[in-house]
Amino acid sequence: MKTITYALALVGLWALYYVIPIEYRLLWQPDETRYAEISRGLLASGDWVVPHFLGIRYFEKPIAGYWINSLGQWIFGHSNFAVRAGVLFSSTLTACLVAWISWRIWRDKRTALLAAVIYLSCLLVYGVGTYAVLDPMLALWLTLGMCSFWYAAESESVTKKVIGYVILGVACGMGVMTKGFLALAVPVISVLPWVAEKKQWKSLLIFGPLAVLSAAAVTLPWALTIAEREPTFWHYFFWVEHIQRFAQEEAQHRAPFWYYLPVFLLGALPWLGFLPGALYRGWCDRKENSGLIYLLGWVIMPLLFFSLAKGKLLTYILPCYAPLAALLAHHALRAASEGAKALRANAVINMLFGFIGLLAVLLVLAPHSLAHYPLFTLQESGKVLVAATIFFAWLLVGFLSFTRPHKRWFYASLCPLALALLIGFAIPDRVVNAKQPQAVLKLVDAELQASRYVLSNSVGVASAIAWELQRDDIFLYSSRGELEWGLQFEDSAERFVSEEAFPAWLAAHRQQGNISLMLLLDSDDRTTIHALPTPDRVYQQGRFAVIEYYSR
Structure with missing residues (x-):
């Protein structure tokens, strides 16, 4: 197969998989609607320092991921494509970096192009890379950091080494500003097997401080600014979002140690048949090409690191697929030339x-x-x-x-x-009417637009309403959800209305205009609706119910 064929396949695959379909898929709650609304709110408010969600302080993530998402909405407007443009951009650049490092290791154009094709078509990469979350952006920064370290490591020129380590620091700094301190830990543990194998400790100690300084130069301006404006940010972000989420017994999304093994294997489809041979060949040939031990460490070390954490999500291991795609491409081409059974x-x-x-x-x-x-x-x-x-x-x-x-x-x-x-x-429809509120929102848009107050018992649904209506003054009813921390601040406390307080709140506020509740019900029952004061109108579709109270 000629190199031009791989190049055309790469461009065609990118367009068919990552560009054409994503506008026509409804946004999923809570993740996609959350990031859509936070970034829309950033553009609307002009506050590029403190993350706000529904106008409430939201300290679960730093700011850089929202910057990227906001740029997507600024360029492409109010559309589903714009919401996903940030992950599309990130996945595309990561694929380019995968091709680059494959070329640097093997000096073969076919391997480089095929590695990018494999990366973009891996099931987990595609699933996460077209879904508006921050993980593809983190994967981009981690891949850039690993590529820049390799550039520095294989360069004999001091100038090139300096450039490589500076870019490494910039990438790590942007990773920290996208999703936190994992962006510092993952590159360090990933390069350790190669550094130990090649005994490059001296070079790491000499040039490593440059990466630290450049990372600090990237992160400190924002870190100090938000610490001044919101003194509680770093306490919450470090202890709650890092220590509790990953290490403590009450960590979110708890799963057993082996959780990532089946996820990793299924995520490698449709190239799973090449996986055992790629890892085995990489290990056997590591003495001949030091790039192989570098790629293996990059795959295995983060996988072990995330497996040891108490809290687990399948998106966490996305950074492992960049080096894996390179290994798979190299092995697949060797298998094709040898007529191996792996085909x-x-x-x-x-x-x-x-x-x-x-x-x-x-x-x-x-x-x-x-x-x-x-x-x-x-x-x-x-x-x-x-x-x-x-x-x-x-x-x-x-x-x-x-x-x-x-x-x-x-x-x-x-x-x-x-x-x-x-x-x-x-x-x-059962899934649409529970996880994709846009379908219902299009039917009740006029009613919600005419409402002075809109409430929801689900943060994910509230964010979908806010994004569709382009207003962030949605109130939370009954459940605080992930905004519990932000609602503790005095200037946001009024944005929550409990079930017990709702009748009195309704009587006082409906004088100012119509009031609508959009509820996410449990298992299609109407118990929650019956517990409310008698509404003027009820519309229900699946687990979504819209309850209206007219102005009096």
Whole structure:
């Protein structure tokens, strides 16, 4: 396969996977609606220092990720594409860095381009890289840091070493300002195996302070400014968001040590068949090419680090896939030239994945299936067909690869194509009506626009309302959620209304105009609605209910 073919495949894959479909997918709550609204609020307020969510102090993350998201909305306007533009930009640049470091290690254009293709088509990379969260941005800064360290390490010129370490510090500093101190820990532990293997401690000690100084130069202006304006920020961000989340027994998202193993394997689809050989070949050939031990350390050390943490989310291991893509590309090309069994093995794995997914849709998720409570309803036969098509296409591409593995092994990059283009049309109504509030908001937009006060019992739903209406004065009803810390401040306390206080609050405030509540109900029941004062109008769709009280 010629280099130009890889280049065209890379551009086409990027457009089909990362550009064309993302405008037409509804935003998910709570993550995407949260980051959409925080960044919209930043643009509206002009406060580029203190993060606010629904106009309330929000100290869970630093500021740089919101800067990137805000630029997306500033350039592309009020759209779903704009909300996801930041992760699209970050994933694209990370793929370019993956190609760069692959070229620097092997000096082979095909390996470099294929590494970028593999990175962008890995299931976990694609899933997170088109979803508006901060992890792809952190992955970008970590990948830039690792690439700059490698640039410095393989350079003999002192000037180039200085440049490499300075860029490393800048990348780490931006990582800290995007998601916190993990951006300092992950690069350090990732380079340790290579430094120990090559005995580069002296060079690290000589030039390392440059990275520290450049990281400080990047972070200190904002860090000192927010400390002056909001003295409680660093206490909350360090102790609650780092120590408690990752180490203490009450850490969020607790999971066992082995949690990331199945996630890591599934995330490597549709290239999973090459994974064992890529890791084994990297280990066996590490003496011949020191870049291999560098990539292996970059994969394994963060994976172990996050596995040891008490709190776990599948997005945390995204930075492991940049070096993994390089290893996979190198091994896949070697396997293709040698006619290795891995070519067929990868095709078989993709066929099995597509077949199992197809059976799951038809026998478990669809109406009249074996499940007592199927995910799809009788009215959603079209969505069932789309979901089945996604997995059938994956199966078909795997089969085509299997029939001529030596010629078609790279077809694996097309396995997720139907998923990328069609997934937005296959989401069951039951999921849409619980996790994607935009569908309901479009139906009740006029009513909410006419309301003087809008409340919600879910922070995720409240953020969706705020983003759609382009107003941040949404009140929280019954539950404070992740805004509990911010609501403790005196100037924000009034933004929460408890169930007990609501009748009196309603009587006092409906004189100023209409009042609307958009509630996220538990399991489609109406118990919460019945506990409220008698409304003037109720609209319910799935787990979303909009309750209106007219002005009196």
